[in-house]
Amino acid sequence: MNLVYGEIVALCSERDMRIGKIRVGAAIKAVSLDFVSPAQIGETVLVCDGVAIAKVEHERKMEDSYVPRNTREAH
Numbered sequence: 001m002n003l004v005y006g007e008i009v010a011l012c013s014e015r016d017m018r019i020g021k022i023r024v025g026a027a028i029k030a031v032s033l034d035f036v037s038p039a040q041i042g043e044t045v046l047v048c049d050g051v052a053i054a055k056v057e058h059e060r061k062m063e064d065s066y067v068p069r070n071t072r073e074a075h
Contacts, residue, residue, distance in 0.1 A: 001048060003046060004046075004047050005024070005047070005056060006022030006029065007042065007044050008022055008033075008041050008042065008043050009022065009023050009028065017032055019031070019033065020045070020052065022045065022047065029047075031047050032052065033052050034051075039052070039055060044056045
């Protein structure tokens with residue numbers, strides 16, 4: 001399972017599927033948007049193996065991405 005966050009930079013459709021082009025770092029990747037409610041350019045989505053599975057609020061994304069350097073910090 002590969003989970004990444006990406007910002008939607010373009011929207012299109014392909015064979016009756018909603019497709020979004022997302023930016024992950026310097027890369028642009030096409031992903032299915034069929035499992036998330038209507039998405040807009042500029043929104044951030046959580047992607048699992050080429051499928052957007054959730055929209056992510058920027059503040060929440062930053063909290064979830066924090067990994068303590070010292071495991072004792074987590075307690």
